[in-house]
Amino acid sequence: MKKLKTHFAFLDEGSKKEIRRATLKAVAIPGYQVPFASREMPIGRGWGTGGLQLTLSLVGKEDVLKVIDQGADESVNAVSIKKLVHSTTNVELTEATEDATLIQSRHRIPEIPLTKDQILVLQVPMPEPLRTYEKKEYITKMLHAEKEYSGIWLMLFEQIMKYGRTSTDADHPVLVNERYVMAPSPIPRFDNPKMHHSEALILLGAGREKKIYAVPPYTDVASLAFDDYVFQKEDFSGEACHLCGATDVFLDELVDDHTGKTIYQCNDTSYCVDRLNKLEQEEVSTVDA
Amino acid sequence: MGYVAVKGGTNAIEASIQRLKYERLKGKEVIEVETILKTMRQLVDQVMSEASLYSPYLAALAIKQAEGSMEEAVFLLRAHRSTLPRLYYSQTVNTEAMFVERRISASFKDIPGGQILGATHDYTHRLLDFDLAAETKADIEKWTNQWMEEIKEIESHGELKHFPKVVDYLREEGLFPTYPLNNENPDDVTKKSLAFPASRSERLQILTRGQTGAVTSLGYASLRGYGQVHPNVGEVRVGDVPIYVASSNENTEAKDDEYYIGDVKLTEVESFVPVTTKNERNEMELNFEIGYGICYGQNETKAIAMSILDQCLENQDNPFSTHDEEFVLYHIDSVESTGFISHLKLPHYVTFQSKLDSVRNVKKGRAEDEKA
Numbered sequence: 001m002k003k004l005k006t007h008f009a010f011l012d013e014g015s016k017k018e019i020r021r022a023t024l025k026a027v028a029i030p031g032y033q034v035p036f037a038s039r040e041m042p043i044g045r046g047w048g049t050g051g052l053q054l055t056l057s058l059v060g061k062e063d064v065l066k067v068i069d070q071g072a073d074e075s076v077n078a079v080s081i082k083k084l085v086h087s088t089t090n091v092e093l094t095e096a097t098e099d100a101t102l103i104q105s106r107h108r109i110p111e112i113p114l115t116k117d118q119i120l121v122l123q124v125p126m127p128e129p130l131r132t133y134e135k136k137e138y139i140t141k142m143l144h145a146e147k148e149y150s151g152i153w154l155m156l157f158e159q160i161m162k163y164g165r166t167s168t169d170a171d172h173p174v175l176v177n178e179r180y181v182m183a184p185s186p187i188p189r190f191d192n193p194k195m196h197h198s199e200a201l202i203l204l205g206a207g208r209e210k211k212i213y214a215v216p217p218y219t220d221v222a223s224l225a226f227d228d229y230v231f232q233k234e235d236f237s238g239e240a241c242h243l244c245g246a247t248d249v250f251l252d253e254l255v256d257d258h259t260g261k262t263i264y265q266c267n268d269t270s271y272c273v274d275r276l277n278k279l280e281q282e283e284v285s286t287v288d289a
Numbered sequence: 290m291g292y293v294a295v296k297g298g299t300n301a302i303e304a305s306i307q308r309l310k311y312e313r314l315k316g317k318e319v320i321e322v323e324t325i326l327k328t329m330r331q332l333v334d335q336v337m338s339e340a341s342l343y344s345p346y347l348a349a350l351a352i353k354q355a356e357g358s359m360e361e362a363v364f365l366l367r368a369h370r371s372t373l374p375r376l377y378y379s380q381t382v383n384t385e386a387m388f389v390e391r392r393i394s395a396s397f398k399d400i401p402g403g404q405i406l407g408a409t410h411d412y413t414h415r416l417l418d419f420d421l422a423a424e425t426k427a428d429i430e431k432w433t434n435q436w437m438e439e440i441k442e443i444e445s446h447g448e449l450k451h452f453p454k455v456v457d458y459l460r461e462e463g464l465f466p467t468y469p470l471n472n473e474n475p476d477d478v479t480k481k482s483l484a485f486p487a488s489r490s491e492r493l494q495i496l497t498r499g500q501t502g503a504v505t506s507l508g509y510a511s512l513r514g515y516g517q518v519h520p521n522v523g524e525v526r527v528g529d530v531p532i533y534v535a536s537s538n539e540n541t542e543a544k545d546d547e548y549y550i551g552d553v554k555l556t557e558v559e560s561f562v563p564v565t566t567k568n569e570r571n572e573m574e575l576n577f578e579i580g581y582g583i584c585y586g587q588n589e590t591k592a593i594a595m596s597i598l599d600q601c602l603e604n605q606d607n608p609f610s611t612h613d614e615e616f617v618l619y620h621i622d623s624v625e626s627t628g629f630i631s632h633l634k635l636p637h638y639v640t641f642q643s644k645l646d647s648v649r650n651v652k653k654g655r656a657e658d659e660k661a
Contacts, residue, residue, distance in 0.1 A: 010371075037479060039479075046632035078298070107639050125632070137484075137619075169643040188643040250642075
């Protein structure tokens with residue numbers, strides 16, 4: 001048997017209990033940032049330690065874990081996190097989104113809709129959506145308590161005045177359960193709508209900033225926008241994945257080594273591989289028939 | 290394409306880790322943990338202080354593993370610290386009872402008990418000693434034996450001496466306010482995250498585990514002009530203090546039931562900072578307050594800088610950033626600052642794609658406006 005040197009799931013039970021308590025509170029108050037002590041983890045602080053602590057506090061022996069970094073299962077940091085969780089728990093790992101019970105992700109929500117049997121853990125670098133215009137935590141806490149969000153509306157308004165449109169990129173702020181303005185973590189705007197009435201529980205963990213927050217299943221999540229300047233996702237109209245042909249997915253923009261032309265490819269690598277496998281099967285079965 | 294090929298991340302990581310190991314081993318020399326422990330005293334001290342874990346042996350091991358990188362060694366110890374259950378709080382440590390190795394005051398020439406220079410680089414000339422390049426064990430033996438002989442001739446003062454705090458002398462004169470002792474358990478920043486306004490115990494904990502360079506820089510900035518604290522160093526003392534934990538039997542409070550769990554070496558600084566206060570008749574008066582600095586091991590610069598920042602944060606009605614507790618406390622931790630800076634090396638393809646989309650749309654919108 002493989003020798004486990006550290007405690008199951010790395011953290012001592014006292015720490016896990018504390019994280020779970022913060023998580024329960026986060027679920028009870030959708031979009032509210034719950035402070036927690038946040039342990040130092042054996043991976044860089046700023047490299048997904050908030051997500052990792054959530055994952056380690058939740059993972060049980062029966063869980064099947066998937067870790068993605070910016071859409072890719074095999075990205076270096078996803079591999080590193082998977083390796084750490086696996087070496088301290090021996091849980092089963094997967095790349096297939098539908099097989100996972102626990103999915104830790106950095107900055108993407110998978111293309112396949114998640115189910116109520118799954119938990120999505122998102123890594124968060126900057127949990128405070130109001131930080132862009134208010135530097136002090138002491139003040140932003142009060143602004144949230146008083147639901148005083150005119151600053152963030154003004155920020156969007158100013159963008160329209162300056163650029164003729166809102167110019168947010170990833171991490172476009174959302175209003176959760178008609179109460180808290182929340183940073184959805186730097187997922188592309190493309191993924192924001194996936195949070196709305198998600199069947200899966202979405203937990204967000206910021207390790208360095210020591211905050212946990214949540215979007216419970218079937219919760220209203222609205223991307224901040226004006227009636228006359230509506231929320232817009234990244235635009236990939238007319239483009240398709242050069243491998244699997246998928247449209248209406250978030251695409252990576254690449255340069256073809258041979259032709260020097262811009263090509264597009266699914267950002268969600270396991271989604272792409274899955275489609276390719278299915279296409280191949282179909283081709284095989286057509287030949288058989 | 291870059292370092293996130295669709296497949297192959299696992300192998301690439303494995304190869305990188307092997308390469309790192311090779312870098313540590315390629316010189317084919319073994320450095321014993323014991324050697325680091327016995328020759329890199331101040332490095333070990335600094336790592337323990339920034340990691341806020343007092344274990345010279347583990348700090349030395351971390352230094353070996355980290356190939357001498359401060360941020361890595363501190364990180365290793367902090368991560369190890371996370372796995373340890375926190376079972377006790379010690380009894381309040383009385384630094385007056387410190388087994389003093391060094392103790393100086395920059396405020397008074399003749400302090401009760403006298404100035405003890407102890408071991409310090411302060412009075413050395415910083416000239417590279419090329420003789421060290423050829424130092425042998427025999428040289429070390431010879432020098433230490435000779436030194437031992439020499440100090441034998443110095444008259445011993447007999448009994449161990451007790452060194453009163455310099456500030457006590459000024460308290461007697463009424464120049465320092467006397468506060469009742471606050472022996473409440475501190476708010477533990479490792480168990481409860483920092484909220485603002487922070488308590489003094491929280492501030493002191495964050496400062497004492499701060500990155501030496503960061504604490505020094507901010508203390509320096511305050512002193513130089515971006516702050517309002519200009520201290521006199523009342524006392525710097527370095528030495529060992531015993532640590533006790535209370536008996537688990539709640540019914541006894543007798544001192545005899547406390548358990549001695551070992552000594553820690555500390556640097557403690559009390560800076561004297563003039564402040565304006567009002568007396569009973571509402572008249573302005575000048576008084577002194579203490580800026581307090583303390584850290585594991587011998588690290589006097591850090592402890593003095595901490596004492597400046599402590600007073601800065603005691604007086605936050607001040608426009609300077611060094612008096613702003615969120616600015617100071619959020620940015621001096623080694624693991625946090627190095628972690629977030631280094632995360633910029635992670636792939637940001639999705640976020641950048643999103644930003645590209647945003648910039649292109651703005652440009653496109655502008656172009657269409659011009660046409661119209």
